[in-house]
Amino acid sequence: MPSDGDPILTTSEPKPTVPLTLEKIVAAIAMAALCLITLGNVIARYLTNYSFAFTEEYSIALMVVVTMLGASIATAMDRQIRITWFASLLPPRGQFWAEILATLATIGMFVLLIVLGGQVVWDEYRFEVTSPGLGEPQWIYTLALPLLAVVVVARAIGYLIGTLRTRHGAVQDRIEPF
Template sequence: MSRILTFVEYTLVVIALGTMSVLTFANVLSRYFLNSSISFTEEITVNLFVLLTFVGASIGVKRGAHLGFSLIHDSITGILKNFMTILVSIIMILFFSAVVYFGYDMVLSQIARNRMTPALGWPQWIFTSMMPLGAFLCIIRVIETTILSFKKDNVKAEGDTTS
């Protein structure tokens, strides 16, 4: 499961960043040579940036690269360390769950109101759905990272008692 999810995450990041780069470069060339902007590029770029942010956050959680103050966490052991790991994980899951909930609510609202994007005329919910999707990926990664952290700590604890 983790390898498939990693492949999906990296594929989404590559496609989003590649598309953003090509569209932005084309828009710059259009402004320079034609003195006019390609109107839809900003709309797509901004919405892909939202996807890139959340999927990048999911990759960051998997790698343990999220911002945090690890001095205290690294200096404690045993039950207190396990408690801190669970507490931080619960807080992160609650935060991303709120993003999923309110993002999903926003998607439903946009579908009900038949909101369209200004430049392309596409349904707005297509772009908005990237927010709860990315937050859901983050929830999966938080759970996965928490489980791996406990397994790693248990292996360390077993190694310490046998030596």
């Protein structure tokens, strides 16, 4: 299969200043735990006709961890979701500013997630909300969302700084500097 049209296969991956090793390891551990919990639940249901429904709480918390760490890794590696077709119609200077605007929007949305997620965690802690299956404090599960949103914001800020330093950063293959 030719890889002429696939930008993922044809471009080199940007190297973030801070290595992604810890994020990748934690994401892999969370994904492995999620798979083991699900496998255990399926085997138990098949052999005993009994479901470990309470494991759903752990599964949801692990899915949030995997999702947020994946967003962090994608942000650092310039793999954020964006509409490149529209940006590619812009002149080179417009492409550069579209990249800056998209990164600022990413930072803004995850800062909003930090603030609102922090409020949810505080409310769950203050009102002593417990999880329905295990009766554990719900804020323990919810805390992963705002904490890992901080990691995504840090990665987005690092990406933005790198883009501004090079004056054309991650879009260097597509545009010329001013």
